[in-house]
Amino acid sequence: GAGVSQSPSNKVTEKGKDVELRCDPISGHTALYWYRQSLGQGLEFLIYFQGNSAPDKSGLPSDRFSAERTGGSVSTLTIQRTQQEDSAVYLCASSSGQGGTTEAFFGQGTRLTVV
Amino acid sequence: RKEVEQDPGPFNVPEGATVAFNCTYSNSASQSFFWYRQDCRKEPKLLMSVYSSGNEDGRFTAQLNRASQYISLLIRDSKLSDSATYLCVVKVYTGNQFYFGTGTSLTVIP
Numbered sequence: 001g002a003g004v005s006q007s008p009s010n011k012v013t014e015k016g017k018d019v020e021l022r023c024d025p026i027s028g029h030t031a032l033y034w035y036r037q038s039l040g041q042g043l044e045f046l047i048y049f050q051g052n053s054a055p056d057k058s059g060l061p062s063d064r065f066s067a068e069r070t071g072g073s074v075s076t077l078t079i080q081r082t083q084q085e086d087s088a089v090y091l092c093a094s095s096s097g098q099g100g101t102t103e104a105f106f107g108q109g110t111r112l113t114v115v
Numbered sequence: 116r117k118e119v120e121q122d123p124g125p126f127n128v129p130e131g132a133t134v135a136f137n138c139t140y141s142n143s144a145s146q147s148f149f150w151y152r153q154d155c156r157k158e159p160k161l162l163m164s165v166y167s168s169g170n171e172d173g174r175f176t177a178q179l180n181r182a183s184q185y186i187s188l189l190i191r192d193s194k195l196s197d198s199a200t201y202l203c204v205v206k207v208y209t210g211n212q213f214y215f216g217t218g219t220s221l222t223v224i225p
Contacts, residue, residue, distance in 0.1 A: 031211055042217030043159070043202075050211055091158055095211070103149055104204075104213050106158035 002026065004107035006092050012113045013082055021077040021110045025094030032075050033095070033104060034067060036088040043091065049075060082114045116141050121203050121216035129224050132193045136219045138203030139185045146208035148179055150188045153200045153218065162188075162201070193223045 005024040013019050025032050034046040045059035049069040060066070064082075069075040079086055089111050093104040121138045128134050140148075148165035163170065165177040165186055176189040186203055203216035 033213065035215075043215045045212075045215075048212060056210070056212070093213075095213075102147075103161045103164065106160070108158050 004092055004094050004105050006090075006107035006110050008110060009108060010111045010113075012115060015084060015114055016081055018078065018080045019082055019112065021079075021090050021092075021112070023075045023077070023092030023094075023107060025073065025075070025092070026105055027073075029094035029096050029105075030072065031095040031104075032069055033093045034075070034077050035091045035093065037091060037109075038088045046077070046090075079112075082112075084114045087112055087114045117216075118142060118214035119203055119205050119216040121219050123217055123219060125220040125222060127222045127224055128193055130193055130195060132223075133189065133191045134193060134221065135190075136188045136201055136203075136221075137185055138187070138216050139183075140203075140205045140214070141184070142205070142207055142214075143184065144207055144209060145184075145205045145214075147206040148177075148186050149204040149206070150175075150177060150186075151202040151204055151215075153202055155199075159202055159215075190221075193221075195223050195225060198222045 007022045030051045032049045035043040037043050047067045048056040064080045067077045089109040091109045092107045095104045096102045119140050150162040151159040152162045153159040163172050165179045169178045174191045178187045200218040200220050202218045205214045
């Protein structure tokens with residue numbers, strides 16, 4: 001497909017389990033972003049990948065959160081030992097990263113529920 | 116101080132009304148500006164980019180004031196389908212980072 005693809009679309013997990021969320025960006029987009037959005041709240045930045053540069057991890061809320069981007073394309077966000085406060089929609093976006101005028105395109109998100 | 120600030124609303128307006136949203140940003144090095152629309156339980160989608168000279172797309176007009184560091188969105192002749200949350204977005208060229216406002220909620224009432 002032509003858009004940003006995320007999987008799974010919904011994930012219910014038990015507290016303490018690890019989860020992996022996947023993002024497949026638009027082909028050729030060098031920039032990839034992860035955000036999360038709790039119900040009724042704004043977007044919270046998590047992490048940003050740009051090409052082969054070191055990622056900007058400044059938004060990760062704790063060391064239980066990590067992300068990688070293999071081959072400059074697909075990214076995986078991993079949450080270890082999930083807690084109930086991790087319940088949110090996790091949104092991935094990609095951008096061509098070419099200059100300042102290019103917008104971000106979002107995937108449909110993964111709705112994570114920790115029970 | 117937040118990078119981008121918006122009035123969260125909610126704005127409840129009748130069909131056909133004109134409504135305006137404002138947004139302020141703190142980083143003077145900000146390079147690009149956008150308005151995104153987010154429907155309930157959906158992902159944000161680009162509504163329009165905001166250019167220095169101002170730009171219009173049908174019923175929507177976006178303005179940028181760099182001196183005062185604010186961006187506006189004007190919606191004329193509101194439709195029921197305009198009901199959504201509108202996100203003000205600023206991109207800082209250095210680092211290519213996007214900064215999102217918390218959004219302004221709009222409900223257009225029949």
